[in-house]
Amino acid sequence: MERILIIEDEEKLARFVELELSYEGYEVEKAHDGRDGLLLATTRPFDLILLDILLPSLNGIEVLRRIRKISAVPVILLTARDAVVDKVTGLDAGAEDYLTKPFAIEELLARIRVALRKKTNGSSVVSSNELIAGDLSLDPEARLVKVHSVVIDLTKREFDLLEYLLRNKNIVISRDTLLQEIWGYDFAGGTNAVDVYIRYLRAKIEEPYEINLIHTVRGVGYVLKDE
Numbered sequence: 001m002e003r004i005l006i007i008e009d010e011e012k013l014a015r016f017v018e019l020e021l022s023y024e025g026y027e028v029e030k031a032h033d034g035r036d037g038l039l040l041a042t043t044r045p046f047d048l049i050l051l052d053i054l055l056p057s058l059n060g061i062e063v064l065r066r067i068r069k070i071s072a073v074p075v076i077l078l079t080a081r082d083a084v085v086d087k088v089t090g091l092d093a094g095a096e097d098y099l100t101k102p103f104a105i106e107e108l109l110a111r112i113r114v115a116l117r118k119k120t121n122g123s124s125v126v127s128s129n130e131l132i133a134g135d136l137s138l139d140p141e142a143r144l145v146k147v148h149s150v151v152i153d154l155t156k157r158e159f160d161l162l163e164y165l166l167r168n169k170n171i172v173i174s175r176d177t178l179l180q181e182i183w184g185y186d187f188a189g190g191t192n193a194v195d196v197y198i199r200y201l202r203a204k205i206e207e208p209y210e211i212n213l214i215h216t217v218r219g220v221g222y223v224l225k226d227e
C-alpha cells in the first residue's frame with residue numbers, strides 16, 4: 001500500500017484529503033505544522049508528501065529543502081496563494097508538482113497518480129547497476145543505500161556486507177564466507193563479527209521501516225531475500 005504524508009495546518013482540509021486518500025486505498029499520516037511534518041518525513045518511509053507552503057513553526061519551502069537533503073520522495077506543494085514566486089521557489093527547491101487551493105479532489109488524485117508513476121518509472125535517476133530487494137536499493141557506484149526513498153547512513157563495513165548479501169540474493173551465505181569476503185582474512189573461528197554487523201544492519205535498514213530482508217539460517221549463516 002502506498003504511503004502518503006499530508007503536512008497541512010488547516011485541519012479540516014487535511015482531514016478531508018485524508019478521508020479521500022484512504023478511500024482510494026492509500027495509507028495516510030498527517031502533520032499540522034512544519035516541524036512535526038519534517039520529523040515524520042525524515043524518519044518514516046513515505047511514497048509521496050503533500051506539503052502546504054504556509055505552515056506554522058517552519059514554512060513548507062524550508063521543510064522541502066530539508067527533506068531534499070536526505071530524500072528524493074515526490075512532494076506536491078499546496079498553497080492558497082496563486083503567487084508565481086511560490087511556484088518557482090517550490091519547484092527550485094525540488095517539488096515534483098504544485099497545486100493551488102482551493103483544488104478539486106479529482107485533480108489532486110490525478111496529480112498524485114502521475115507523481116507516483118514517475119517515481120516508479122524513474123529510470124533516469126536509477127543507476128542500471130542498482131541492487132534491489134523489496135523496498136531496499138543499493139547503488140554500488142554512488143555508495144548509496146535507500147529504504148523507500150530514505151537515504152540510510154552506513155559505515156563502510158556495513159555497506160560492504162549489505163552489498164555482498166544483495167549480490168547473492170536468495171543464496172544462503174555461511175558466516176565463514178562472509179568473514180573471508182568482507183573482512184578479507186581467515187578468522188580462526190569463534191568471532192561474532194558477522195552477527196554483530198548483521199545486527200547493526202537490521203537496526204538501520206529493517207527495524208525502523210518494519211521490513212525483513214535478512215534472514216538467519218540456524219547453524220549456517222544468513223540469506224537476504226526479497227520480502
Ligand code: CA
Nearest residue numbers: 009052054055
Ligand atoms: Ca496553511
